[in-house]
Amino acid sequence: MYTALAFIPLTCLFFSFVLFFIPFGVFLFLYLQAISLHIYRRKLKLNEPFSKKIWNAARKIIANLWLLHASIWHGYEICGLENIPKNKPAILILYHGTVPVDFYYFVTLMSVDPDRRISVIGDKFLFKIPGLAILMRLFYVHPGTFESCCQDLSDNKLLIISPGGAREAVFSDDYYSLVWNHRSGFAKIALKQNVPIIPAFTQNIREGYRVATFGLSIFRKFYEKYRLPLIPIYGGFPVKMKTFIGEPLYPNQVFPSFADGNGDAIKTKFNDSDYIEKFVNASKTSLENLIKAHQTLPGNIWKGLAQRLTDKPFTLVTTDKVFDKSHLTKKIS
Template sequence: MSGNQSCLTGAEDTLSVLVCLFHAWEEWAGLDQEDYLSVLEYLLWVFTPLAIVFIVPFLIVIFLYLSILFLHVYKRKNQLKEAYCNNLWDGARKTLATLWDGHGAIWHGYEVHGMEKIPDEGPALIVYYHGAIPVDYYYFLAHVIIQKGRTCHSVADHFLFKIPGFKLLLEVFSVIHGPQEECVRALKNGHLLAISPGGVREALFSDETYPLLWGERKGFAQVAIDSRAPVIPMFTQNVREGFRSLGTLRFFRWVYDRFRLPIAPVYGGFPVKFRTFLGDPIPYDPNINAAELAQKVWM
């Protein structure tokens, strides 16, 4: 110990002090070179799985950007056809739908139960639970395109439109901000429309017990009433076992409530089985109001 004291006494700068402190800790812990290797091996064994579960969700983001890159290539290759074809993007949508469907089948064994409840034509409002990453919804969209030959319009949070490079992807797949008037217009024009009343809040702050974080929101129900469209509830089993969020930590909730920044880290990407269940359509009923319809969908 006297050696370390003299070392600290002779230290003339911060670096020297840190080196002396390190040697003091080394002497106190009784570690040699072999011990260091054992400790490093142990830390690598412990932290590698943790690193993987935080890295895998970024693969979904990479897949999204690859989809966007494909759309840009597709657009450039077919730009001369745009003036003569009303369905320029049909081929691109079907191609990407096939890729996403394959991803869902391989990684999550994705299944949809009740696909026959989605009408072959005419409007319907699909209300779904929002996972930490709504990858199950992406798979569902792929199924609708492949099996029904239809494009389902989607309502997304405003922050999604601010992500660099996403503009073309959102346009091709008919993603909208979600003012009620625009939602009603889409349904009255005979389109399918999907919305998650819980939105980003549900994605970040819900957990493996699957609470619905809708609050007092009933705008989606008013949209269904105004457009006289049926409502189809949708839920995906195990979506929270596939991807989870650290939003349950108080700090991330405070940041979102204060600044509306969805920065809670997401981890997972586990290859668990995803099953999407579609409930029986709730038909338009002129005798119930928005609050009653929202409660009916909740149940």
């Protein structure tokens, strides 16, 4: 009897270890990819910039590895890909999950899209992590400045940004609240270049991986001081994940006075705080509406698991299938 009772806490301890180890496994997977890229470059003696086609094979292999993980573990899908214009500039704003595996799925996939070129803005703390620079450069991730982002849009690229960044990843909640902390640079850039802002969100992203709530206030003080999101994370739950891409929000939709032949005139308002604030609020509303339409609130792990079992429990996809308009991508109904 006592032996059986002793087994209970040991079992709980084992599962606790597994739940806290799985998120670490995601970061280990990233490092394995970075090491493989170093070997790839050394073996082939590559000195070409990462924008050259010779790197496309590496991108495609890594994208398919992430899609394999996405397919098996989360039955991953993308809805509304047609809302991203082809070969035209736009800014895509994505809600930031605790462990943003959806970001890895989406960015690696879009990096091999034949009809779109991307530029990804990464949180500053990412560039303090040793060893990952080659991986970020391969997938066009950079810190981003106002000038570089404007240039990317001038080159007809899709600029991918998560305005909430690490703060949203760690300190958002079960209601998927946006934690942007007055960030407005993306709206200023969109006004300057007169391009649309496209909201995007992944269903159940906070149910897959969660932040341990004990000592959260202490960890927040540490983050605000040092800007390092060092906090216990657990999870790896195989919940259903589906990225929803909303309809583009154009500047002239928010500011109708610029709709009739005055589109370029709005570019002069990129330094006007009132215009920037209004565009930020409109973008935030569009993303919040997307979340409310497609996410059970408050988030629930059990419901996410149930969706995984009932909605395409296993569908293996590859990058080739995605861009052949396969079952992975579909319109938002």
